[in-house]
Amino acid sequence: MDAVEKFQALGKGFEDMMRNGCSYKIKIMKPIGYLRHEPTNTSITVYKPISRFKALMLRWCFGLKYEKL
Numbered sequence: 001m002d003a004v005e006k007f008q009a010l011g012k013g014f015e016d017m018m019r020n021g022c023s024y025k026i027k028i029m030k031p032i033g034y035l036r037h038e039p040t041n042t043s044i045t046v047y048k049p050i051s052r053f054k055a056l057m058l059r060w061c062f063g064l065k066y067e068k069l
Helices: 003-019 052-062
Strands: 033-037 042-046 064-068
Touching: 052 064
Parallel strands: none
Antiparallel strands: 033 042, 033 064
């Protein structure tokens, strides 16, 4: 099967699921913190815990400060 046939099969499966009344629930994760870059005033949301070593290396290498909520 090539890529086009795989996408068509996926689309047919999704259409059957919606036609039969099935639904798919999406789990929304809550952020646990942010990585902030002060010179550019940019923030990146963090969804998984970061160890102290990783936070230190992100700060030292990229200037991203880890802030917990």
